[in-house]
Amino acid sequence: MKKKTVLDILEMMEKGEKITMLTAYDYVMASILDEAGTDLLLVGDTMGMVVHGNPTTLPVTLEDSIRHTQAVARGAKQAMVIGDLPFGTFQVSVEETVRNVIKLVKIGNAETVKLEGGSERCEAVKKILDAGIPVMGHLGLTPQSIHKFGGFKVQGKTEESARLLLEESKQLEKAGIFSLVLEAIPWKVAKKITDSLSIPTIGIGAGPYCDGQVLVTYDLLGYFDFGAKFVKRYLNLKEQILKAIQEYNREVREGIFPDLSYSYE
Numbered sequence: 001m002k003k004k005t006v007l008d009i010l011e012m013m014e015k016g017e018k019i020t021m022l023t024a025y026d027y028v029m030a031s032i033l034d035e036a037g038t039d040l041l042l043v044g045d046t047m048g049m050v051v052h053g054n055p056t057t058l059p060v061t062l063e064d065s066i067r068h069t070q071a072v073a074r075g076a077k078q079a080m081v082i083g084d085l086p087f088g089t090f091q092v093s094v095e096e097t098v099r100n101v102i103k104l105v106k107i108g109n110a111e112t113v114k115l116e117g118g119s120e121r122c123e124a125v126k127k128i129l130d131a132g133i134p135v136m137g138h139l140g141l142t143p144q145s146i147h148k149f150g151g152f153k154v155q156g157k158t159e160e161s162a163r164l165l166l167e168e169s170k171q172l173e174k175a176g177i178f179s180l181v182l183e184a185i186p187w188k189v190a191k192k193i194t195d196s197l198s199i200p201t202i203g204i205g206a207g208p209y210c211d212g213q214v215l216v217t218y219d220l221l222g223y224f225d226f227g228a229k230f231v232k233r234y235l236n237l238k239e240q241i242l243k244a245i246q247e248y249n250r251e252v253r254e255g256i257f258p259d260l261s262y263s264y265e
Ligand code: KIV
Pocket: 023, 042, 043, 044, 045, 046, 047, 084, 181, 183, 204, 214, 215, 216
């Protein structure tokens, strides 16, 4: 099976084909998302909340990101794997950023990396590209900045903040990102940005006019609840798991499971 590359993603945008992206943190889920034909698998730092139970993404470490990216990469036969740069791994200096990115690619097997932020990241983006690694940008509600935003709040709602988002997206494109995540911004702002760029935008809570869409997989499966308006539930997995586990507990307690058909002679 042919692995998708940044060239395929750009070609999809040029042909007007929507790009699908989902988060994955482990091998089994990555294998299923890959088999379903998902184009991009993001080993998002949402792992800090979904997998590790933290209230924010801020505690995620580079080691966490590397370990989960390794597992996802083993399951991705055709999807392109994006390693997410956790908080603290790209804010100190460009040199340190490049060193961390190289670890995420060399040890974690990421094929591209994503980092949050605007024009302040342009220098790092260029240097990562110089190292031969494609970069995805991330603007809008960037969860690593929630303390600055005062919570998980929709961004770009005022004329000035929308103008700034457009400006930042253009600067990131100029620096060389191959794609841009737009999170929790008004759809009109996302559309304007999408129409203004020649690289694909991937929306999450940014309306239907982006070139692609991303969701946290456990959210759409009904396995975890961020409680965001933009999440469509395609399954109620938590309810199904609860039912199955309650039945297992009851059968064990009542001596129903295992019967002899599940036992060795
Ligand atoms: O970390 C993550 O999962 C993300 C997506 C929600 C875009 O950044």
